[in-house]
Amino acid sequence: MFWIVSGEGIVHGLASVVKAKYHLVQNKTDYQIAINNHLSGWERFIVGASNQLHHSVWNGFSFYDLIFPLFIFIAGVSMPFSFKKHLEHQNLTGQKGKKEIYIGLIRRTILLILLGMVVNGDLHFASYADTRFASVLGRIALSLLFAAIIYLNTNFKSRLIWLVGILLGYWAMMTLIAVPGFGRGNLTPEGNLAAWFDRLFLPGKLHRTIYDPEGWLSTIPAVGSALLGVFTGELLNKKGISKNLKALWILLGGLTLVLLGSIWNTVFPINKNMWTSSFVLYAGGWSLILLALFYYVIDVLGFKRWSMPLVWLGCNSILIYMAAHGIIDFKSSAYFIFGGLLHFISSPYHDAFIWSGVAVIQFVLLWYLYKKKIFLKL
Known part of the structure:
Protein backbone atom coordinates (compact mmCIF):
# COMPACT_ATOMS: atom_id res chain seq x y z
CA MET A 1 0.00 0.00 0.00
CA PHE A 2 2.88 2.37 0.76
CA TRP A 3 4.16 2.08 -2.80
CA ILE A 4 0.84 2.92 -4.45
CA VAL A 5 -0.14 5.85 -2.19
CA SER A 6 3.19 7.73 -2.00
CA GLY A 7 6.27 5.49 -2.25
CA GLU A 8 6.24 5.25 -6.03
CA GLY A 9 6.11 9.04 -6.34
CA ILE A 10 9.27 9.38 -4.25
CA VAL A 11 11.16 6.78 -6.28
CA HIS A 12 9.98 8.13 -9.65
CA GLY A 13 10.99 11.61 -8.53
CA LEU A 14 14.51 10.48 -7.66
CA ALA A 15 14.77 8.45 -10.86
CA SER A 16 13.78 11.46 -12.97
CA VAL A 17 16.77 13.33 -11.51
CA VAL A 18 19.12 10.52 -12.55
CA LYS A 19 17.59 10.22 -16.02
CA ALA A 20 17.85 13.97 -16.61
CA LYS A 21 21.44 14.01 -15.39
CA TYR A 22 22.55 11.40 -17.91
CA HIS A 23 20.01 12.25 -20.62
CA LEU A 24 18.74 8.69 -20.53
CA VAL A 25 16.29 7.74 -23.23
CA GLN A 26 13.60 5.11 -23.08
CA ASN A 27 14.92 3.13 -26.04
CA LYS A 28 15.87 -0.14 -24.35
CA THR A 29 19.29 -0.57 -26.03
CA ASP A 30 20.49 3.00 -25.51
CA TYR A 31 18.98 3.03 -22.05
CA GLN A 32 20.88 -0.10 -21.01
CA ILE A 33 24.16 1.21 -22.49
CA ALA A 34 23.74 4.43 -20.54
CA ILE A 35 23.13 2.51 -17.34
CA ASN A 36 26.14 0.26 -17.84
CA ASN A 37 28.51 3.06 -18.78
CA HIS A 38 27.56 5.94 -16.50
CA LEU A 39 25.39 5.25 -13.49
CA SER A 40 26.76 4.61 -10.02
CA GLY A 41 25.46 1.70 -7.97
CA TRP A 42 22.97 3.92 -6.10
CA GLU A 43 21.76 5.53 -9.32
CA ARG A 44 21.29 2.13 -10.94
CA PHE A 45 19.25 1.02 -7.94
CA ILE A 46 16.97 4.07 -8.12
CA VAL A 47 16.39 3.75 -11.87
CA GLY A 48 15.86 0.00 -11.55
CA ALA A 49 13.39 0.52 -8.69
CA SER A 50 11.52 3.12 -10.75
CA ASN A 51 11.29 0.70 -13.67
CA GLN A 52 9.86 -1.94 -11.34
CA LEU A 53 7.15 0.47 -10.18
CA HIS A 54 5.34 0.26 -13.50
CA HIS A 55 2.97 -2.47 -14.65
CA SER A 56 4.13 -4.78 -17.41
CA VAL A 57 2.57 -3.65 -20.69
CA TRP A 58 1.29 -7.16 -21.44
CA ASN A 59 3.23 -10.38 -20.79
CA GLY A 60 5.88 -10.28 -18.09
CA PHE A 61 6.16 -9.42 -14.43
CA SER A 62 7.33 -6.45 -12.39
CA PHE A 63 7.26 -5.64 -8.68
CA TYR A 64 4.26 -3.39 -9.34
CA ASP A 65 2.38 -6.37 -10.80
CA LEU A 66 2.81 -8.13 -7.45
CA PHE A 303 12.18 -7.09 15.52
CA LYS A 304 8.80 -5.33 15.64
CA ARG A 305 9.12 -1.64 16.49
CA TRP A 306 10.43 -0.63 13.07
CA SER A 307 7.29 -1.99 11.43
CA MET A 308 4.76 0.15 13.37
CA PRO A 309 4.26 2.67 10.50
CA LEU A 310 3.33 -0.32 8.32
CA VAL A 311 0.84 -1.40 10.99
CA TRP A 312 -0.76 2.06 10.94
CA LEU A 313 -0.99 1.76 7.17
CA GLY A 314 -2.37 -1.77 7.21
CA CYS A 315 -5.04 -1.03 9.81
CA ASN A 316 -6.64 1.55 7.52
CA SER A 317 -5.53 0.27 4.13
CA ILE A 318 -8.92 0.70 2.40
CA LEU A 319 -9.32 4.19 3.83
CA ILE A 320 -5.90 5.43 2.68
CA TYR A 321 -6.31 3.72 -0.69
CA MET A 322 -9.57 5.57 -1.34
CA ALA A 323 -8.24 8.83 0.07
CA ALA A 324 -5.14 8.71 -2.12
CA HIS A 325 -7.11 7.81 -5.24
CA GLY A 326 -9.28 10.87 -5.60
CA ILE A 327 -10.92 11.76 -2.28
CA ILE A 328 -7.99 13.80 -0.87
CA ASP A 329 -5.44 15.69 -2.96
CA PHE A 330 -2.42 14.86 -0.80
CA LYS A 331 0.02 16.40 -3.27
CA SER A 332 -1.66 19.81 -3.05
CA SER A 333 -1.65 19.47 0.73
CA ALA A 334 2.08 18.74 0.65
CA TYR A 335 2.70 21.85 -1.47
CA PHE A 336 0.62 23.91 0.98
CA ILE A 337 2.52 22.64 4.04
CA PHE A 338 6.03 22.09 2.72
CA GLY A 339 6.10 24.27 -0.42
CA GLY A 340 8.12 27.02 1.24
CA LEU A 341 11.02 24.64 1.79
CA LEU A 342 11.39 24.10 -1.96
CA HIS A 343 13.46 27.33 -2.07
CA PHE A 344 16.19 25.51 -0.15
CA ILE A 345 16.14 22.32 -2.25
CA SER A 346 17.71 21.80 -5.65
CA SER A 347 14.99 22.04 -8.28
CA PRO A 348 15.51 18.56 -9.79
CA TYR A 349 14.57 17.09 -6.40
CA HIS A 350 11.35 19.07 -5.98
CA ASP A 351 9.06 16.23 -7.05
CA ALA A 352 10.76 13.66 -4.81
CA PHE A 353 10.58 16.13 -1.90
CA ILE A 354 6.89 16.84 -2.39
CA TRP A 355 6.07 13.14 -2.56
CA SER A 356 8.06 12.67 0.66
CA GLY A 357 5.81 15.36 2.12
CA VAL A 358 2.79 13.37 0.92
CA ALA A 359 4.13 10.33 2.77
CA VAL A 360 4.63 12.39 5.96
CA ILE A 361 1.06 13.70 5.84
CA GLN A 362 -0.36 10.25 5.19
CA PHE A 363 1.57 8.57 7.99
CA VAL A 364 0.72 11.32 10.49
CA LEU A 365 -2.95 10.87 9.59
CA LEU A 366 -2.67 7.07 9.86
CA TRP A 367 -0.83 7.34 13.19
CA TYR A 368 -3.56 9.58 14.58
CA LEU A 369 -6.31 7.22 13.45
CA TYR A 370 -4.45 4.27 14.96
CA LYS A 371 -3.90 6.11 18.24
CA LYS A 372 -7.60 7.00 18.46
CA LYS A 373 -8.55 3.44 17.41
CA ILE A 374 -10.46 4.71 14.39
CA PHE A 375 -10.54 2.01 11.70
CA LEU A 376 -12.56 1.65 8.52
CA LYS A 377 -13.99 -1.84 8.81
CA LEU A 378 -16.11 -3.57 6.17
Whole structure:
Protein backbone atom coordinates (compact mmCIF):
# COMPACT_ATOMS: atom_id res chain seq x y z
CA MET A 1 0.00 0.00 0.00
CA PHE A 2 2.88 2.37 0.76
CA TRP A 3 4.16 2.08 -2.80
CA ILE A 4 0.84 2.92 -4.45
CA VAL A 5 -0.14 5.85 -2.19
CA SER A 6 3.19 7.73 -2.00
CA GLY A 7 6.27 5.49 -2.25
CA GLU A 8 6.24 5.25 -6.03
CA GLY A 9 6.11 9.04 -6.34
CA ILE A 10 9.27 9.38 -4.25
CA VAL A 11 11.16 6.78 -6.28
CA HIS A 12 9.98 8.13 -9.65
CA GLY A 13 10.99 11.61 -8.53
CA LEU A 14 14.51 10.48 -7.66
CA ALA A 15 14.77 8.45 -10.86
CA SER A 16 13.78 11.46 -12.97
CA VAL A 17 16.77 13.33 -11.51
CA VAL A 18 19.12 10.52 -12.55
CA LYS A 19 17.59 10.22 -16.02
CA ALA A 20 17.85 13.97 -16.61
CA LYS A 21 21.44 14.01 -15.39
CA TYR A 22 22.55 11.40 -17.91
CA HIS A 23 20.01 12.25 -20.62
CA LEU A 24 18.74 8.69 -20.53
CA VAL A 25 16.29 7.74 -23.23
CA GLN A 26 13.60 5.11 -23.08
CA ASN A 27 14.92 3.13 -26.04
CA LYS A 28 15.87 -0.14 -24.35
CA THR A 29 19.29 -0.57 -26.03
CA ASP A 30 20.49 3.00 -25.51
CA TYR A 31 18.98 3.03 -22.05
CA GLN A 32 20.88 -0.10 -21.01
CA ILE A 33 24.16 1.21 -22.49
CA ALA A 34 23.74 4.43 -20.54
CA ILE A 35 23.13 2.51 -17.34
CA ASN A 36 26.14 0.26 -17.84
CA ASN A 37 28.51 3.06 -18.78
CA HIS A 38 27.56 5.94 -16.50
CA LEU A 39 25.39 5.25 -13.49
CA SER A 40 26.76 4.61 -10.02
CA GLY A 41 25.46 1.70 -7.97
CA TRP A 42 22.97 3.92 -6.10
CA GLU A 43 21.76 5.53 -9.32
CA ARG A 44 21.29 2.13 -10.94
CA PHE A 45 19.25 1.02 -7.94
CA ILE A 46 16.97 4.07 -8.12
CA VAL A 47 16.39 3.75 -11.87
CA GLY A 48 15.86 0.00 -11.55
CA ALA A 49 13.39 0.52 -8.69
CA SER A 50 11.52 3.12 -10.75
CA ASN A 51 11.29 0.70 -13.67
CA GLN A 52 9.86 -1.94 -11.34
CA LEU A 53 7.15 0.47 -10.18
CA HIS A 54 5.34 0.26 -13.50
CA HIS A 55 2.97 -2.47 -14.65
CA SER A 56 4.13 -4.78 -17.41
CA VAL A 57 2.57 -3.65 -20.69
CA TRP A 58 1.29 -7.16 -21.44
CA ASN A 59 3.23 -10.38 -20.79
CA GLY A 60 5.88 -10.28 -18.09
CA PHE A 61 6.16 -9.42 -14.43
CA SER A 62 7.33 -6.45 -12.39
CA PHE A 63 7.26 -5.64 -8.68
CA TYR A 64 4.26 -3.39 -9.34
CA ASP A 65 2.38 -6.37 -10.80
CA LEU A 66 2.81 -8.13 -7.45
CA ILE A 67 0.98 -5.56 -5.32
CA PHE A 68 -2.58 -6.41 -6.37
CA PRO A 69 -2.37 -10.22 -6.03
CA LEU A 70 -0.45 -9.74 -2.78
CA PHE A 71 -3.48 -7.90 -1.33
CA ILE A 72 -5.74 -10.79 -2.26
CA PHE A 73 -3.21 -13.32 -0.95
CA ILE A 74 -2.86 -11.59 2.42
CA ALA A 75 -6.63 -11.29 2.78
CA GLY A 76 -6.77 -15.05 2.17
CA VAL A 77 -4.14 -15.58 4.88
CA SER A 78 -6.40 -13.79 7.36
CA MET A 79 -9.42 -16.05 6.72
CA PRO A 80 -8.50 -18.97 9.00
CA PHE A 81 -7.89 -16.44 11.80
CA SER A 82 -10.86 -14.12 11.26
CA PHE A 83 -13.49 -16.82 10.74
CA LYS A 84 -12.32 -18.81 13.73
CA LYS A 85 -12.33 -15.68 15.86
CA HIS A 86 -15.79 -14.75 14.61
CA LEU A 87 -17.25 -18.14 15.41
CA GLU A 88 -15.67 -18.23 18.85
CA HIS A 89 -16.73 -14.66 19.64
CA GLN A 90 -20.32 -15.23 18.59
CA ASN A 91 -20.34 -18.68 20.18
CA LEU A 92 -21.99 -19.96 17.03
CA THR A 93 -21.66 -23.37 15.43
CA GLY A 94 -22.73 -25.19 12.30
CA GLN A 95 -25.01 -23.58 9.74
CA LYS A 96 -26.07 -20.78 12.09
CA GLY A 97 -22.47 -19.63 12.41
CA LYS A 98 -21.94 -19.83 8.67
CA LYS A 99 -25.10 -17.83 8.04
CA GLU A 100 -23.73 -14.96 10.10
CA ILE A 101 -20.46 -15.10 8.17
CA TYR A 102 -22.26 -15.22 4.81
CA ILE A 103 -24.28 -12.12 5.67
CA GLY A 104 -21.07 -10.31 6.57
CA LEU A 105 -19.34 -11.51 3.40
CA ILE A 106 -22.17 -10.37 1.14
CA ARG A 107 -22.35 -7.01 2.87
CA ARG A 108 -18.56 -6.53 2.52
CA THR A 109 -18.64 -7.59 -1.13
CA ILE A 110 -21.35 -5.08 -2.01
CA LEU A 111 -19.60 -2.30 -0.09
CA LEU A 112 -16.25 -2.96 -1.76
CA ILE A 113 -17.83 -3.01 -5.22
CA LEU A 114 -19.51 0.32 -4.49
CA LEU A 115 -16.31 1.80 -3.05
CA GLY A 116 -14.47 0.61 -6.14
CA MET A 117 -16.95 2.55 -8.26
CA VAL A 118 -16.33 5.60 -6.07
CA VAL A 119 -12.59 5.29 -6.75
CA ASN A 120 -13.42 5.01 -10.47
CA GLY A 121 -15.20 8.37 -10.21
CA ASP A 122 -18.58 6.89 -11.00
CA LEU A 123 -20.37 9.14 -8.49
CA HIS A 124 -19.96 11.87 -11.09
CA PHE A 125 -23.05 10.15 -12.51
CA ALA A 126 -21.87 10.10 -16.08
CA SER A 127 -23.78 8.18 -18.71
CA TYR A 128 -24.10 4.42 -18.43
CA ALA A 129 -21.59 3.99 -21.27
CA ASP A 130 -19.02 6.04 -19.33
CA THR A 131 -19.51 4.20 -16.04
CA ARG A 132 -16.89 1.61 -15.14
CA PHE A 133 -18.30 -1.09 -12.89
CA ALA A 134 -15.16 -3.24 -12.63
CA SER A 135 -12.46 -2.14 -10.17
CA VAL A 136 -9.54 -3.27 -8.05
CA LEU A 137 -11.72 -3.29 -4.92
CA GLY A 138 -14.43 -5.14 -6.82
CA ARG A 139 -12.03 -7.92 -7.81
CA ILE A 140 -10.75 -8.17 -4.24
CA ALA A 141 -14.35 -8.45 -3.01
CA LEU A 142 -15.45 -11.13 -5.48
CA SER A 143 -12.32 -13.28 -5.26
CA LEU A 144 -12.44 -13.27 -1.46
CA LEU A 145 -16.17 -14.00 -1.42
CA PHE A 146 -15.81 -17.17 -3.48
CA ALA A 147 -12.61 -18.21 -1.71
CA ALA A 148 -14.42 -17.84 1.62
CA ILE A 149 -17.34 -19.96 0.43
CA ILE A 150 -14.89 -22.66 -0.64
CA TYR A 151 -13.00 -22.43 2.66
CA LEU A 152 -16.14 -22.66 4.80
CA ASN A 153 -17.54 -25.71 3.00
CA THR A 154 -14.51 -27.90 2.21
CA ASN A 155 -11.60 -29.63 3.87
CA PHE A 156 -7.93 -29.19 2.96
CA LYS A 157 -7.97 -31.84 0.23
CA SER A 158 -11.10 -30.44 -1.40
CA ARG A 159 -9.72 -26.91 -1.30
CA LEU A 160 -6.57 -28.13 -3.04
CA ILE A 161 -8.72 -29.75 -5.73
CA TRP A 162 -10.59 -26.45 -6.13
CA LEU A 163 -7.32 -24.56 -6.55
CA VAL A 164 -5.94 -26.96 -9.16
CA GLY A 165 -9.30 -27.08 -10.94
CA ILE A 166 -9.57 -23.29 -11.12
CA LEU A 167 -6.06 -22.85 -12.53
CA LEU A 168 -6.25 -25.73 -15.01
CA GLY A 169 -9.83 -24.87 -15.97
CA TYR A 170 -8.96 -21.24 -16.69
CA TRP A 171 -5.95 -22.34 -18.75
CA ALA A 172 -8.19 -24.68 -20.74
CA MET A 173 -10.80 -21.98 -21.34
CA MET A 174 -8.25 -19.39 -22.45
CA THR A 175 -6.47 -21.72 -24.85
CA LEU A 176 -9.16 -24.11 -26.12
CA ILE A 177 -12.30 -21.99 -26.52
CA ALA A 178 -12.38 -20.25 -29.89
CA VAL A 179 -12.99 -16.50 -29.84
CA PRO A 180 -15.10 -15.25 -32.80
CA GLY A 181 -12.81 -13.56 -35.30
CA PHE A 182 -9.62 -14.65 -33.51
CA GLY A 183 -9.79 -18.41 -33.08
CA ARG A 184 -8.56 -20.41 -30.10
CA GLY A 185 -5.41 -19.82 -28.09
CA ASN A 186 -5.11 -16.15 -29.04
CA LEU A 187 -3.62 -14.38 -26.04
CA THR A 188 -3.34 -10.88 -27.48
CA PRO A 189 -5.01 -7.90 -25.74
CA GLU A 190 -7.95 -7.95 -28.14
CA GLY A 191 -8.13 -11.60 -29.10
CA ASN A 192 -8.04 -13.42 -25.75
CA LEU A 193 -11.19 -14.99 -24.35
CA ALA A 194 -11.32 -12.81 -21.23
CA ALA A 195 -11.24 -9.62 -23.33
CA TRP A 196 -13.96 -10.93 -25.63
CA PHE A 197 -16.04 -11.90 -22.60
CA ASP A 198 -15.62 -8.39 -21.14
CA ARG A 199 -16.69 -6.74 -24.38
CA LEU A 200 -19.76 -8.96 -24.52
CA PHE A 201 -20.92 -9.15 -20.89
CA LEU A 202 -19.18 -6.54 -18.72
CA PRO A 203 -21.56 -3.58 -18.36
CA GLY A 204 -20.49 0.02 -18.84
CA LYS A 205 -17.02 1.19 -19.83
CA LEU A 206 -13.97 -1.05 -20.20
CA HIS A 207 -10.83 0.41 -18.64
CA ARG A 208 -8.64 -0.35 -21.67
CA THR A 209 -11.42 0.00 -24.29
CA ILE A 210 -10.96 -3.51 -25.73
CA TYR A 211 -10.61 -5.26 -22.36
CA ASP A 212 -10.70 -4.57 -18.65
CA PRO A 213 -7.86 -5.80 -16.39
CA GLU A 214 -10.44 -6.35 -13.62
CA GLY A 215 -13.06 -7.97 -15.83
CA TRP A 216 -15.44 -10.81 -15.00
CA LEU A 217 -13.73 -13.87 -16.47
CA SER A 218 -10.24 -13.02 -15.25
CA THR A 219 -11.61 -12.75 -11.71
CA ILE A 220 -11.99 -16.55 -11.65
CA PRO A 221 -8.24 -17.30 -11.28
CA ALA A 222 -7.99 -14.49 -8.69
CA VAL A 223 -9.95 -16.86 -6.43
CA GLY A 224 -6.89 -19.10 -6.71
CA SER A 225 -4.70 -16.24 -5.43
CA ALA A 226 -6.94 -16.00 -2.37
CA LEU A 227 -6.86 -19.78 -1.82
CA LEU A 228 -3.05 -19.73 -1.79
CA GLY A 229 -3.39 -17.27 1.08
CA VAL A 230 -5.91 -19.52 2.83
CA PHE A 231 -3.49 -22.46 2.77
CA THR A 232 -0.77 -20.22 4.19
CA GLY A 233 -3.07 -18.92 6.91
CA GLU A 234 -3.96 -22.48 7.91
CA LEU A 235 -0.25 -23.26 8.27
CA LEU A 236 0.35 -20.16 10.39
CA ASN A 237 -2.68 -21.01 12.54
CA LYS A 238 -1.61 -24.61 13.06
CA LYS A 239 -0.52 -25.61 16.56
CA GLY A 240 2.47 -27.78 17.32
CA ILE A 241 4.78 -26.38 14.62
CA SER A 242 7.57 -23.99 15.56
CA LYS A 243 7.68 -20.51 14.06
CA ASN A 244 11.07 -21.26 12.53
CA LEU A 245 9.67 -24.28 10.75
CA LYS A 246 6.62 -22.35 9.57
CA ALA A 247 8.86 -19.65 8.10
CA LEU A 248 10.92 -22.32 6.34
CA TRP A 249 7.86 -24.07 4.91
CA ILE A 250 6.45 -20.77 3.66
CA LEU A 251 9.77 -19.89 2.02
CA LEU A 252 10.07 -23.30 0.35
CA GLY A 253 6.46 -23.08 -0.80
CA GLY A 254 7.17 -19.68 -2.33
CA LEU A 255 10.25 -20.88 -4.18
CA THR A 256 8.31 -23.87 -5.49
CA LEU A 257 5.47 -21.71 -6.81
CA VAL A 258 7.88 -19.30 -8.49
CA LEU A 259 9.50 -22.26 -10.24
CA LEU A 260 6.15 -23.76 -11.28
CA GLY A 261 4.91 -20.39 -12.51
CA SER A 262 8.09 -19.92 -14.55
CA ILE A 263 7.68 -23.34 -16.16
CA TRP A 264 3.99 -22.72 -16.93
CA ASN A 265 4.98 -19.36 -18.41
CA THR A 266 6.49 -21.19 -21.39
CA VAL A 267 3.02 -22.25 -22.59
CA PHE A 268 0.68 -19.86 -20.72
CA PRO A 269 2.42 -16.50 -20.29
CA ILE A 270 2.66 -14.74 -16.94
CA ASN A 271 0.22 -11.89 -17.50
CA LYS A 272 -1.48 -9.71 -14.89
CA ASN A 273 -4.07 -8.24 -17.27
CA MET A 274 -5.46 -11.70 -18.05
CA TRP A 275 -4.56 -12.94 -14.51
CA THR A 276 -3.23 -16.13 -16.08
CA SER A 277 -2.77 -19.30 -14.05
CA SER A 278 1.01 -18.95 -14.34
CA PHE A 279 0.66 -15.42 -12.97
CA VAL A 280 -1.30 -16.77 -9.98
CA LEU A 281 1.50 -19.21 -9.14
CA TYR A 282 4.37 -16.80 -9.84
CA ALA A 283 2.84 -13.88 -7.93
CA GLY A 284 1.72 -16.26 -5.18
CA GLY A 285 5.27 -17.57 -4.90
CA TRP A 286 6.73 -14.10 -4.41
CA SER A 287 3.93 -13.32 -1.94
CA LEU A 288 4.96 -16.35 0.10
CA ILE A 289 8.64 -15.40 -0.06
CA LEU A 290 7.91 -11.88 1.18
CA LEU A 291 5.64 -13.21 3.92
CA ALA A 292 8.35 -15.65 5.02
CA LEU A 293 10.85 -12.78 5.24
CA PHE A 294 8.60 -10.46 7.22
CA TYR A 295 7.29 -13.30 9.41
CA TYR A 296 10.82 -14.39 10.24
CA VAL A 297 12.07 -10.88 11.03
CA ILE A 298 9.00 -9.72 12.98
CA ASP A 299 7.50 -12.85 14.57
CA VAL A 300 10.50 -15.16 14.88
CA LEU A 301 13.37 -12.75 15.58
CA GLY A 302 11.09 -10.26 17.34
CA PHE A 303 12.18 -7.09 15.52
CA LYS A 304 8.80 -5.33 15.64
CA ARG A 305 9.12 -1.64 16.49
CA TRP A 306 10.43 -0.63 13.07
CA SER A 307 7.29 -1.99 11.43
CA MET A 308 4.76 0.15 13.37
CA PRO A 309 4.26 2.67 10.50
CA LEU A 310 3.33 -0.32 8.32
CA VAL A 311 0.84 -1.40 10.99
CA TRP A 312 -0.76 2.06 10.94
CA LEU A 313 -0.99 1.76 7.17
CA GLY A 314 -2.37 -1.77 7.21
CA CYS A 315 -5.04 -1.03 9.81
CA ASN A 316 -6.64 1.55 7.52
CA SER A 317 -5.53 0.27 4.13
CA ILE A 318 -8.92 0.70 2.40
CA LEU A 319 -9.32 4.19 3.83
CA ILE A 320 -5.90 5.43 2.68
CA TYR A 321 -6.31 3.72 -0.69
CA MET A 322 -9.57 5.57 -1.34
CA ALA A 323 -8.24 8.83 0.07
CA ALA A 324 -5.14 8.71 -2.12
CA HIS A 325 -7.11 7.81 -5.24
CA GLY A 326 -9.28 10.87 -5.60
CA ILE A 327 -10.92 11.76 -2.28
CA ILE A 328 -7.99 13.80 -0.87
CA ASP A 329 -5.44 15.69 -2.96
CA PHE A 330 -2.42 14.86 -0.80
CA LYS A 331 0.02 16.40 -3.27
CA SER A 332 -1.66 19.81 -3.05
CA SER A 333 -1.65 19.47 0.73
CA ALA A 334 2.08 18.74 0.65
CA TYR A 335 2.70 21.85 -1.47
CA PHE A 336 0.62 23.91 0.98
CA ILE A 337 2.52 22.64 4.04
CA PHE A 338 6.03 22.09 2.72
CA GLY A 339 6.10 24.27 -0.42
CA GLY A 340 8.12 27.02 1.24
CA LEU A 341 11.02 24.64 1.79
CA LEU A 342 11.39 24.10 -1.96
CA HIS A 343 13.46 27.33 -2.07
CA PHE A 344 16.19 25.51 -0.15
CA ILE A 345 16.14 22.32 -2.25
CA SER A 346 17.71 21.80 -5.65
CA SER A 347 14.99 22.04 -8.28
CA PRO A 348 15.51 18.56 -9.79
CA TYR A 349 14.57 17.09 -6.40
CA HIS A 350 11.35 19.07 -5.98
CA ASP A 351 9.06 16.23 -7.05
CA ALA A 352 10.76 13.66 -4.81
CA PHE A 353 10.58 16.13 -1.90
CA ILE A 354 6.89 16.84 -2.39
CA TRP A 355 6.07 13.14 -2.56
CA SER A 356 8.06 12.67 0.66
CA GLY A 357 5.81 15.36 2.12
CA VAL A 358 2.79 13.37 0.92
CA ALA A 359 4.13 10.33 2.77
CA VAL A 360 4.63 12.39 5.96
CA ILE A 361 1.06 13.70 5.84
CA GLN A 362 -0.36 10.25 5.19
CA PHE A 363 1.57 8.57 7.99
CA VAL A 364 0.72 11.32 10.49
CA LEU A 365 -2.95 10.87 9.59
CA LEU A 366 -2.67 7.07 9.86
CA TRP A 367 -0.83 7.34 13.19
CA TYR A 368 -3.56 9.58 14.58
CA LEU A 369 -6.31 7.22 13.45
CA TYR A 370 -4.45 4.27 14.96
CA LYS A 371 -3.90 6.11 18.24
CA LYS A 372 -7.60 7.00 18.46
CA LYS A 373 -8.55 3.44 17.41
CA ILE A 374 -10.46 4.71 14.39
CA PHE A 375 -10.54 2.01 11.70
CA LEU A 376 -12.56 1.65 8.52
CA LYS A 377 -13.99 -1.84 8.81
CA LEU A 378 -16.11 -3.57 6.17
